[in-house]
Amino acid sequence: MNKSELIDGMAEHAGITKAAAKKALESFLGDVEGTLKKGGRVSLVGFGSWSVSKRNAREGRNPQTGKTIKIAAKNVVKFKAGSELSNSVN
Incomplete structure (x- = not known):
């Protein structure tokens, strides 16, 4: 599964648009990256x-x-x- 397939799956299972799923995924990934950059877990x-x-x-x-x-x-x-x-x- 790649990123676009994950976005498609998220949109389908959550009943939201692909644009909203993409925004949610990118927000999640950005938050994870930011926390790890600060040395967090x-x-x-x-x-x-x-x-x-x-x-x-x-x-x-x-x-x-x-x-x-x-x-x-x-x-x-x-x-x-x-x-x-x-x-x-x-």
């Missing part, structure tokens, strides 16, 4: 939670040349599925 009980974790700098290898390269430290987004979501797919 977003949790939807039963569905899952998003958080930001710091990945330390490390050394890696270029697979073509075998040379060692330095990989910079960065923040990564992590998602942990909630119990209801996990149970629904198993």
Whole structure:
């Protein structure tokens, strides 16, 4: 499922227009992004939670040349599925 398919599904299930569903989805995604940028955590009980974790700098290898390269430290987004979501797919 891609973004446009999700918008179509949201509109159909909620009985709203596609424009309203798109606006709602973009608002949700913007709020999640804003919270994660501030170092916060977003949790939807039963569905899952998003958080930001710091990945330390490390050394890696270029697979073509075998040379060692330095990989910079960065923040990564992590998602942990909630119990209801996990149970629904198993």
